[in-house]
Amino acid sequence: MLDRAQAEDYVRRYDGVSADVLSDGSRLLGERAFWCSLVDGNVDGELVEALFGDEDSPALYELMQESGQWPVLRLSPGYAVIIWFGYDDEGGEDHVVLTGDGRCVSVAAREGHGYGPGLSWREAERLVEWGMLGTKEQRLLLMLTALGDVDAHQALGPRVVEALLSVAVPGCDPAVAGEAARQLLESDVRWSTQDDGALVCDEKYSPRSTGKPGLVEITKVLATPVSLQIHEVVRSAAGRVTAIVRCLAGPVHLHASFTTEHGAVELESIMLYQDVPVTELDPVRSATVVLTGDGAARIVAGVIVVGANP
Numbered sequence: 001m002l003d004r005a006q007a008e009d010y011v012r013r014y015d016g017v018s019a020d021v022l023s024d025g026s027r028l029l030g031e032r033a034f035w036c037s038l039v040d041g042n043v044d045g046e047l048v049e050a051l052f053g054d055e056d057s058p059a060l061y062e063l064m065q066e067s068g069q070w071p072v073l074r075l076s077p078g079y080a081v082i083i084w085f086g087y088d089d090e091g092g093e094d095h096v097v098l099t100g101d102g103r104c105v106s107v108a109a110r111e112g113h114g115y116g117p118g119l120s121w122r123e124a125e126r127l128v129e130w131g132m133l134g135t136k137e138q139r140l141l142l143m144l145t146a147l148g149d150v151d152a153h154q155a156l157g158p159r160v161v162e163a164l165l166s167v168a169v170p171g172c173d174p175a176v177a178g179e180a181a182r183q184l185l186e187s188d189v190r191w192s193t194q195d196d197g198a199l200v201c202d203e204k205y206s207p208r209s210t211g212k213p214g215l216v217e218i219t220k221v222l223a224t225p226v227s228l229q230i231h232e233v234v235r236s237a238a239g240r241v242t243a244i245v246r247c248l249a250g251p252v253h254l255h256a257s258f259t260t261e262h263g264a265v266e267l268e269s270i271m272l273y274q275d276v277p278v279t280e281l282d283p284v285r286s287a288t289v290v291l292t293g294d295g296a297a298r299i300v301a302g303v304i305v306v307g308a309n310p
Contacts, residue, residue, distance in 0.1 A: 001072055002080065003264050003294070005102030010082065025071025025083060029134045033060040035167040038093075038141060041110075043183040050176040051168040065091065075131040075139050077259040077307040078221040080104075081146075095119075095146040097218050100257050100310045105214055107207050108146035115205050117148025120191040121155045123199075123222045128159075130225045130249075130306055132259055137163035144184050148203065153185040160185060220309070226252040227306045230299055231286065241265075241296040245289050248304065251280040258307030263294025265305065 002010065007019035028034040037057035040048050064071060065085045074080040078098050085091040092111025095118050096104040107118025119127075124143045131139045140156070140163045149155075160181035165172055189203045198215035199222075201208050208215060228245040235242040256267045268290040270278050281287050291299065299305070 001074060001263075002098070002104070003102075006098055006104050009102055010096065010104040014084070014086070021068065021070050022072050022082070023069040025073045025081075026133060028071055028073065029138050031060060032167060032169075033057045035141060037061060038145060039164075039180065039184070042145070043180045047176055047180045047183070051164060051172055051180060053169045061091070073133060073142060074259065075127055075133045075142060076225065077132075077257050077264070078225075079127055079131075081142055093145055095143075097221050099214075099217055099221055100308060105207070105218060107218065110145045115207065116146055117187070117189055117201060117203060117206055118146040118208060119143060119148070119222070120199060120201070121147065121149040121152040124149075124152075125156065126222070126224060130227070132306055135166070137166045141167065147185070148187045148189040148201065148206075150188055150190050152187060153182060157181050157185060224249065225306050225308055226250045226256055227304055228252060228258070228281075228289070230301055230303045230305070232301055233299065234288065236297060236299070239294065239296050240290065240292050241299050242288065242290050243299065244286060245281075246286045247281045247283050249283060249306075251282045252307075253309040254279045255310045256307050257310070258291070258295075258305040260295035260299065260303070260305055262298040263296075265291040265293035265295045265299070267307075268292045 001024050002022060007022045011017040011019050032052060033055040036052040036055040040057055071083045072080055080096050082094045082096060084094055092109055094106055095108040096106050098104060108116030124147050127143060128136050128140045133139060140159060161177045164177040164180055189201050191199055191201050193199055196216055199219045200210050200215060203209055227248040229248050230243050230245055232244040233241060254267060254270060258265050270281050271288045272278055
C-alpha cells in the first residue's frame with residue numbers, strides 16, 4: 001500500500017476523491033481473470049482465449065468498481081500500479097513512481113488516453129529481481145503495460161513466456177505464450193542517458209521523454225535498490241526499532257525508505273561500532289541503525305528489507 005502522504009498526492013488529480021479509496025490489491029495476484037485483463041487488448045484475441053480460456057475479466061473489473069475501492073499493487077518501495085475507476089466505465093491502470101517525499105509521479109497508464117512507456121527493460125528487470133510483491137513472474141507481468149523498449153523482446157522474451165505460462169490455463173501451448181510475449185514486448189522505443197544522468201526515451205508523449213519534469217529523480221528511484229539484513233533487534237517499540245544490520249546492496253544513505261509487508265520504514269540514523277555516526281553504509285559493512293515507521297515494530301532478526309535512497 002501507499003502511505004498517507006502518497007495516497008493523498010495520488011488522488012489529488014481526481015476531483016472529489018478521498019485517499020481512503022485506495023486499498024491493498026495483492027489479492028488480485030491469485031485471480032486468473034486479473035492476468036487476463038492485463039493481456040487483453042495488447043495481443044490478438046485468439047491468443048487471449050488460448051491463454052486464459054473463458055476467464056471473464058470484465059466481470060472482475062465490474063466487481064472491483066462496485067466495491068468502491070481502487071486496488072494498489074506496490075511492487076517496490078519506489079513503484080506501484082494503481083487500478084482506478086471513474087464515472088460509467090471509465091478507469092485504467094496507472095503506473096506510478098514514488099519519489100520518497102510523498103509524491104506519486106505517473107509514468108505510464110493504460111486507459112482511453114493512455115501514455116508511456118514508463119520503463120526501460122533494464123529498469124523492469126531490476127524491479128523483477130528486487131521487488132517485494134508476489135513472485136518474479138507476477139511482477140514481470142504487472143510491468144508489461146508500462147514497458148516499452150526496442151531491446152525488450154531479446155532481453156526478456158523467454159522470461160515473459162514463462163511468466164505467462166505460470167498464470168495461464170493448465171496445459172497451455174508454449175508456442176501460444178511465445179507469440180503473446182512477442183506482441184506484448186514489441187516496441188521501437190529507444191532509451192538513452194542525458195548529461196544530467198536522466199534516462200529518457202524517444203517517445204514524445206511519454207512522461208519520460210526529453211524535457212518532461214522530474215526525469216533525474218525518476219531515474220534515481222528506479223535505479224538499483226538498496227537492502228539491509230537485520231542481524232539483531234536491540235530495542236523495539238511502536239513505530240521505532242534499533243537494530244544491528246548488514247548492508248547487502250548499497251551504499252544505503254541516511255533517510256533511505258524501505259517497504260515491509262507491515263508498512264514503510266525510514267532509516268533515521270546509522271552508527272558504526274564505537275558509536276561513530278555516518279550518513280551512509282557501504283555494502284558488506286555492519287552498523288547499528290534506527291528505523292522508524294509503521295512497519296518498524298514487526299521487524300525481526302533475519303528479515304531483509306529492500307528500499308531506495310532518498
